[in-house]
Protein backbone atom coordinates (compact mmCIF):
# COMPACT_ATOMS: atom_id res chain seq x y z
CA UNK A 1 0.00 0.00 0.00
CA UNK A 2 1.47 3.38 -0.97
CA UNK A 3 1.20 6.33 1.34
CA UNK A 4 -1.37 7.91 -0.95
CA UNK A 5 -3.60 4.82 -0.98
CA UNK A 6 -3.39 4.51 2.79
CA UNK A 7 -4.40 8.13 3.20
CA UNK A 8 -7.44 7.67 0.97
CA UNK A 9 -8.52 4.63 2.95
CA UNK A 10 -8.37 6.59 6.19
CA UNK A 11 -10.41 9.42 4.71
CA UNK A 12 -13.08 7.02 3.47
CA UNK A 13 -13.35 5.35 6.88
CA UNK A 14 -13.61 8.67 8.67
CA UNK A 15 -16.24 9.87 6.20
CA UNK A 16 -18.57 6.90 6.58
CA UNK A 17 -20.34 7.99 9.80
CA UNK A 18 -20.91 11.45 8.36
CA UNK A 19 -22.51 9.98 5.25
CA UNK A 20 -24.80 7.80 7.38
CA UNK A 21 -25.85 10.82 9.41
CA UNK A 22 -26.77 12.73 6.29
CA UNK A 23 -28.76 9.77 4.97
CA UNK A 24 -30.78 9.64 8.19
CA UNK A 25 -31.54 13.33 8.10
CA UNK A 26 -32.49 13.20 4.42
CA UNK A 27 -35.35 10.85 5.32
CA UNK A 28 -37.16 13.59 7.25
CA UNK A 29 -40.31 14.39 5.33
CA UNK A 30 -42.85 17.17 5.18
CA UNK A 31 -46.53 16.19 5.27
CA UNK A 32 -49.07 18.54 3.74
CA UNK A 33 -52.33 19.73 5.31
CA UNK A 34 -54.69 21.89 3.27
CA UNK A 35 -56.99 24.33 5.00
CA UNK A 36 -60.14 24.62 2.92
CA UNK A 37 -63.83 25.14 3.63
CA UNK A 38 -63.07 26.04 7.26
CA UNK A 39 -61.49 22.63 7.90
CA UNK A 40 -58.08 20.97 8.07
CA UNK A 41 -57.64 18.21 5.49
CA UNK A 42 -56.65 15.68 6.57
CA UNK A 43 -57.86 16.51 10.08
CA UNK A 44 -55.58 13.83 11.54
CA UNK A 45 -52.14 13.30 10.11
CA UNK A 46 -49.51 10.78 11.21
CA UNK A 47 -45.80 11.48 10.78
CA UNK A 48 -42.49 10.15 12.11
CA UNK A 49 -40.46 11.99 14.74
CA UNK A 50 -38.29 14.60 13.05
CA UNK A 51 -40.77 15.18 10.24
CA UNK A 52 -42.60 18.41 9.57
CA UNK A 53 -46.17 19.33 8.75
CA UNK A 54 -46.90 22.19 6.40
CA UNK A 55 -50.30 23.87 6.45
CA UNK A 56 -51.44 25.77 3.37
CA UNK A 57 -54.50 28.00 3.53
CA UNK A 58 -56.76 27.84 0.50
CA UNK A 59 -59.61 29.75 2.13
CA UNK A 60 -60.33 33.46 1.76
CA UNK A 61 -60.47 33.64 5.58
CA UNK A 62 -57.21 33.67 7.55
CA UNK A 63 -56.40 30.63 9.70
CA UNK A 64 -53.75 29.31 12.05
CA UNK A 65 -52.64 25.93 13.33
CA UNK A 66 -52.16 26.61 17.03
CA UNK A 67 -51.04 24.02 19.59
CA UNK A 68 -52.14 25.28 23.00
CA UNK A 69 -50.34 22.52 24.92
CA UNK A 70 -46.91 23.12 23.37
CA UNK A 71 -47.15 26.73 22.22
CA UNK A 72 -46.28 25.76 18.65
CA UNK A 73 -48.07 27.97 16.16
CA UNK A 74 -47.96 28.61 12.44
CA UNK A 75 -49.09 32.17 13.04
CA UNK A 76 -51.76 33.78 10.86
CA UNK A 77 -51.94 32.25 7.39
CA UNK A 78 -53.72 34.35 4.82
CA UNK A 79 -55.02 32.83 1.58
CA UNK A 80 -52.17 31.08 -0.20
CA UNK A 81 -49.82 31.25 2.78
CA UNK A 82 -48.04 28.20 4.19
CA UNK A 83 -46.54 27.55 7.59
CA UNK A 84 -44.54 24.50 8.69
CA UNK A 85 -43.76 23.05 12.12
CA UNK A 86 -41.32 20.24 12.93
CA UNK A 87 -42.18 17.54 15.48
CA UNK A 88 -39.24 15.86 17.21
CA UNK A 89 -41.04 14.13 20.08
CA UNK A 90 -43.44 11.21 19.61
CA UNK A 91 -46.95 11.85 20.88
CA UNK A 92 -50.40 13.04 19.95
CA UNK A 93 -50.81 16.77 19.46
CA UNK A 94 -54.18 18.44 19.10
CA UNK A 95 -54.45 21.84 17.53
CA UNK A 96 -57.05 24.36 16.51
CA UNK A 97 -57.37 27.52 14.51
CA UNK A 98 -56.90 30.43 16.91
CA UNK A 99 -59.34 32.53 14.86
CA UNK A 100 -61.99 29.81 14.46
CA UNK A 101 -61.65 27.54 17.53
CA UNK A 102 -64.19 25.04 16.19
CA UNK A 103 -61.63 24.11 13.48
CA UNK A 104 -59.64 21.28 15.01
CA UNK A 105 -56.94 18.88 13.93
CA UNK A 106 -54.43 16.41 15.29
CA UNK A 107 -50.83 15.48 14.55
CA UNK A 108 -49.74 12.02 15.63
CA UNK A 109 -45.95 11.60 15.84
CA UNK A 110 -44.65 8.05 15.89
CA UNK A 111 -41.27 7.06 17.31
Ligand SMILES: [Cu+2]
Pocket residue numbers: 061062063064097098099100103
Ligand atom coordinates in the same frame (compact mmCIF):
# COMPACT_ATOMS: atom_id res chain seq x y z
CU1 LIG B 1 -59.51 29.63 10.99
